Amino acid sequence: xxxxxxxxxxxxxxxxxxxxxxxxxxxxxxxxxxxxxxxxxxxxxxxxxxxxxxxxxxxxxxxxxxxxxxxxxxxxxxxxxxxxxxxxxxxxxxxxxxxxxxxxxxxxxxxxxxxxxxxxxxxxxxxxxxxxxxxxxxxxxxxxxxxxxxxxxxxxxxxxxxxxxxxxxxxxxxxxxxxxxx
Numbered sequence: 001x002x003x004x005x006x007x008x009x010x011x012x013x014x015x016x017x018x019x020x021x022x023x024x025x026x027x028x029x030x031x032x033x034x035x036x037x038x039x040x041x042x043x044x045x046x047x048x049x050x051x052x053x054x055x056x057x058x059x060x061x062x063x064x065x066x067x068x069x070x071x072x073x074x075x076x077x078x079x080x081x082x083x084x085x086x087x088x089x090x091x092x093x094x095x096x097x098x099x100x101x102x103x104x105x106x107x108x109x110x111x112x113x114x115x116x117x118x119x120x121x122x123x124x125x126x127x128x129x130x131x132x133x134x135x136x137x138x139x140x141x142x143x144x145x146x147x148x149x150x151x152x153x154x155x156x157x158x159x160x161x162x163x164x165x166x167x168x169x170x171x172x173x174x175x176x177x178x179x180x181x182x
Contacts, residue, residue: 006057013053013061022089022121024096025058029083030113039103039114046099049088055080075125079118093121097136 001009017023028036043050059076066072087096096119104111119126119135126135 001054009053009057010061010064013057014065016049016088017061017065017120020088020090021123022091022093022096022119024087024089024100024119025079025117026085026087026100027083027115027117028085028113031110035107035110035113038107042099042103043087046095047090048096048099050085051088052083052085055082055084058084058086070123070125072125075118075127078127084117093119094136094138097132097138100132101136 028039031039040050058080059072062072062075087099089095097116100114100116104114116129116132118128119131121135121138
């Protein structure tokens with residue numbers, strides 16, 4: 001790969017890292033070509049991009065894009081070694097984690113071959129296999145909006161029910177008073 005080609009890849013990565021608030025890094029070095037193709041197909045079906053890059057190019061792109069001032073030293077040391085595939089998720093921070101877990105469950109032969117190395121989610125770094133379960137439980141922005149809307153709707157419905165209930169009581173009292181007056 002020439003210096004110009006490397007610079008093009010770094011620029012492409014910088015652009016993807018800037019546009020994507022969620023990306024995961026995996027090591028699929030022990031998987032067969034057939035298994036990697038199955039994994040890529042699953043990624044495509046879920047709207048997640050999966051691509052393999054050289055670690056040095058990833059390091060340079062991350063450092064150039066570091067507007068949050070994150071310390072990538074530990075991330076670079078523990079995550080960017082060996083075979084590195086990057087999953088870019090445009091909408092959900094938990095979708096790649098769920099995808100990795102689903103792929104492992106559906107393909108027992110790759111259980112220990114598709115390794116989660118680390119992730120970047122909304123300006124936070126996560127390192128190591130132990131964080132995968134936690135990341136799979138993170139709600140997406142749309143899921144959180146749904147929860148909030150449901151909560152607000154239930155409060156409004158309760159308030160409307162209470163007002164209607166009290167309104168019926170007041171109407172009944174007024175009717176009783178008017179009947180006594182006659």
